[in-house]
Amino acid sequence: MPTTTHTASVRSASQRAHAVPPVDLPEIPDPRTVSTTDARTLSACLFRRLAALEEGTPEHQYVRNTLVELNLSLVKFAAVRFAGRAEPMEDIVQVGTIGLIKAINRFDVDREVEFASFALPTVIGEIKRFFRDTSWSVRVPRRLQELRIDLAKALDVLEQELGRRPTSAELARYLQVDEAEVVQGEQAANGYTAQSLDSSATDDEAPSAVVRRLGDVDPAFDIVDSVAALKPLIAGLDERDRLILSLRFGEELTQSQIGERLGISQMHVSRLLARILTTLRDGLMDDTPPEGPAAPSRAPAGTR
Template sequence: MSNHLPTAHDAGTVPRDPERPAGLPEIEDPLTVSTSDARALSTPLFERLRSLEEGTASYSYVRNTLVELNLSLVKYAATRFRRSGESWEDIVQVGTVGLIKAINRFDPDRGNEFMSFALPTVLGEIRRHLRDTGWSVHVPRRLQELRLDLAKASDALEQDLGRPPTPAELCDRLHITEAELCEGRLAANGFTSRSFDVPMDDENDGPGMLARRLGTDDDAFEKIENLEALKPLVAALSGRDRTILSLRFGDELTQAEIGERLGLSQMHVSRLLGRILGGLRTALLTDEPPPAAPATPAARQPGSPVAR
């Protein structure tokens, strides 16, 4: 079965088409026929379609002519989904598939009008397409349908009440619980997605504005972790080493000022700081305690600043 839909450019002038079965009305361009004329022309085409064998060139010609005659029905149905986020061309293409299915199933002997018969099929085909492929994140069908019901109920209640409905009013309208309402609203967030690089509003067109709302790693947490890891290591140092660290990083004294305070040379303070910091760095990386400071006469003098 061919699904190719000939356009006016593809088919040329219908009366000169060698595949047109004899006895059919001549149609200059099916795409330009009015709705009322399309309804009248479709009747003999459906009668002829029933007498043709499926898969033949004549069958394909008649069916494709019916598709072109009733393509305005697809476009009418597609207008209901303009705000779905799907491209107009894709919606029309999917709706055309529904139109072909309706043509294949239509029985003119039942007395139904084709457009009334075909419209639900076209709409159903578009809805199935949007339900199955239109979501950025796949959610269960129950929640997909709940999202649509919430949107319809919310619009209807807002018109009746003159204000947005409360969650309790929505639950009462749809006969659902508040937990189900929350679940449906949460699932609705998965219908569409936005790039992190789009602006948050029309007034601010800077790049990556949406990404600025997202959480990021705070460098302060790493500092806190390092300080907590240093506490037992510093506590294990000698009194003199802790005093040097306090004077250097607490009081922010220079090495010369520390040496003057403790009666040491600047070079001696520099070597002590290098040993202390190197030991702490090694202990942080290897979980080993820093090496103990060698005993010095100055460290054992009672009453000296180092002993304190």
């Protein structure tokens, strides 16, 4: 958005209303209603009068602001070229009016050049600069912004010549730049517009398709971490404890079935499982890294 709070045209009209017209110039009630032909003739006269006035005086302010209002049609003509952009037309005209004011300040009537021919490039340049500085979703260097435009033009030309999309190397040869710069320009083009997360990835997909394609935290990562942490602890158990864990959590046998397999009671299996799980849990809670291979665990007396 432009930084000024009111359009330059409205501000100039307000300033002109409070300024004092020179005695040798008739007051123009509303310069914006003057025809294009009359505006061109009046502008030539006003520029000669402006050059003779001292800057900062009420008379100079009146003539300068009258010139702005007389030539607002030039700004609107230039702004139409950018009508398809996302910015409101009012803001584009406002920015173009700033360019018009700069052109009026720099115009030299003695050069015998039509003011419209002199001002139009300045107005368009000011509008382009506005879009270059504000319309990019991601701020990229000006060099890459200009390279993006050159790439778009080269792409159209080469596609017609080759009958296919040109490669990065072909674009680089056409533009006489390094292939790495072409890659940077193509990447920078992605920062011109940002896609909403609620938009569809394709026309056939429902809303929020982009969100569904984004990555998310995988709960299996916690399992991987736990397995990696348990591996040395399980390796430190004796053979029977590892067998009990395998039967209970690998083959998913009940405690009674494990007891029948090992020839012990179900109650004994329950006590062994409780001890094994407590050992593993305490090992996971201990942040001290092991200095060497874990020693085989020994069951308390009376538990085997």
